[in-house]
Amino acid sequence: TLLRTYQRPWRTTSWGSLKSASLAARRPRCSEMAPSVARADAGPLARIVAASAAAAGSAQLVAAGAAAGGSSPEAYYGTFDTLALENTTYAEVRKLLLQGRPFVVLDGAKGLPMESWDCDFVKQQFPDSRIRQEGSQSDVNSIKMSSDWQTMVKPFKAVAKFPPGAPTNRPFYWDIAKAFDQEKHRKWGKDPKTVVSKIVQSTAVPYWLPEQQSVGMGRSSEMWFHPPGAGALAHMDPHCKTTVSYCFSGRRKWRMMVPPAEPSPQGYFDGEIYGASDPSRRGEWQPTFELEAPAGSAVIVYPGMVHETASIGEGCSSSISQTFEVPVAAAYYRAFWPRFALIQEDVGMCGDLVETMVTLNSGRRVKPAQEAQALKSATAFAKKVDADGDGVASREEIAALAGRPTRHGEQRTIEELLSFHDVDQDGSVTAKEIEDSWVMFATAQHRASAKHGKRQEL
Numbered sequence: 001t002l003l004r005t006y007q008r009p010w011r012t013t014s015w016g017s018l019k020s021a022s023l024a025a026r027r028p029r030c031s032e033m034a035p036s037v038a039r040a041d042a043g044p045l046a047r048i049v050a051a052s053a054a055a056a057g058s059a060q061l062v063a064a065g066a067a068a069g070g071s072s073p074e075a076y077y078g079t080f081d082t083l084a085l086e087n088t089t090y091a092e093v094r095k096l097l098l099q100g101r102p103f104v105v106l107d108g109a110k111g112l113p114m115e116s117w118d119c120d121f122v123k124q125q126f127p128d129s130r131i132r133q134e135g136s137q138s139d140v141n142s143i144k145m146s147s148d149w150q151t152m153v154k155p156f157k158a159v160a161k162f163p164p165g166a167p168t169n170r171p172f173y174w175d176i177a178k179a180f181d182q183e184k185h186r187k188w189g190k191d192p193k194t195v196v197s198k199i200v201q202s203t204a205v206p207y208w209l210p211e212q213q214s215v216g217m218g219r220s221s222e223m224w225f226h227p228p229g230a231g232a233l234a235h236m237d238p239h240c241k242t243t244v245s246y247c248f249s250g251r252r253k254w255r256m257m258v259p260p261a262e263p264s265p266q267g268y269f270d271g272e273i274y275g276a277s278d279p280s281r282r283g284e285w286q287p288t289f290e291l292e293a294p295a296g297s298a299v300i301v302y303p304g305m306v307h308e309t310a311s312i313g314e315g316c317s318s319s320i321s322q323t324f325e326v327p328v329a330a331a332y333y334r335a336f337w338p339r340f341a342l343i344q345e346d347v348g349m350c351g352d353l354v355e356t357m358v359t360l361n362s363g364r365r366v367k368p369a370q371e372a373q374a375l376k377s378a379t380a381f382a383k384k385v386d387a388d389g390d391g392v393a394s395r396e397e398i399a400a401l402a403g404r405p406t407r408h409g410e411q412r413t414i415e416e417l418l419s420f421h422d423v424d425q426d427g428s429v430t431a432k433e434i435e436d437s438w439v440m441f442a443t444a445q446h447r448a449s450a451k452h453g454k455r456q457e458l
Helices: 015-020 044-052 059-069 073-077 090-099 119-125 192-201 215-219 330-340 351-358 371-385 395-401 414-421 431-452
Strands: 002-006 035-038 082-086 103-105 130-133 172-174 222-226 242-247 251-257 289-294 297-301 306-311 317-324
Touching (some): 090 330, 090 414, 119 222, 192 215, 215 317, 222 306, 242 289, 251 317, 289 297, 330 351, 330 414, 351 431, 395 414, 414 431
Parallel strands (some): 082 103
Antiparallel strands (some): 002 035, 002 082, 172 222, 222 317, 251 289
16 A cells, blocks of 8 residues: 655644634645655555544543533644555545545545546537536536537636635536436536436445445536636535545645634635635635645545635546545544534534434434533433443444434444544543533534524434
């Protein structure tokens, strides 16, 4: 296995001072980053665990703040280095996925039926479809796929007010597989059902993810086509599953960050975090993760992670983004739910998923409450889980607790549940950790309800 670790300068300043620091002063440009390479004989699995477990190295910091208000990105991740892997396995990426650590698999699209879907291929394969160019006020697909759209390089209107490193030109977007059934008014072109079927049938699970159904992945598909300098403005995705984004041609730079502990009430739609239209938000975009994705690669993006892309190659860059079912970023949700719950859209609507992990698939509901009241319910629940009273919840005790499916028909795996509750990352889940998770969720929901003036949908 080949790994590259993209080093990032570490600062011991507070998150507030990081937000106020200059982007140019705080981070090098992608071209300035020097990757270090380790080969298989250097112990790749140990390197992955070591890089992903800077969070484990700072486990005491994480555990200390977990019950009261979640973790800070600095304490949780420990380092913002990103990994680039090749010829990897699910055994190697499993912990990264559960912890919500961004990474790129350099050969992540290897063997996929879509591996050759560059801009020219898609244009020739689906000439009667229609796409749209991002950055306009309309969601209608006004551009014919058969047209000369690859030469239509148009800058964003507010580009002069964007922070350094943001994309300058408008990308093209095609979400027919995901949106056609519900948004027929957007003019998809001829025979859209056949097009959707082709996309879904051409979808496969990559070699480095666990076995799962590919149909759902196909139906979540969003294709992006980037002329030189084009890219997606920093935004948050409106779903609760982890995304894999395959780059089929060109080369892209990705930047990401967890939203602030007090997220903006204006939300995280395309580029709003830049502050181009609202000067009060300038400086909010402080990406902590940065990586490059060449042709044939795959990048992982987690729910709630504000992310941005930019084409840094010379030709048209083609990609497809798809969500997958397992695993969810369980430990990541546990660490950052107190801030995610304050967002009224996007990841803020993932409370049902988080509650399922809090209550260990039992079907129990957690009432929003202040800490003292929440602790009473949490203690009773933890006592029920820890049937033998030894202070530790075994796999068998957790499995025995499973009840009815959630309202969305999903139950989480034992692996996900253990990752969610094992805040100190010592390999076991204690009754106290289960109590803390319950209190975290109940108080986060209570705070969100108070802030929004209504009960947050769980």
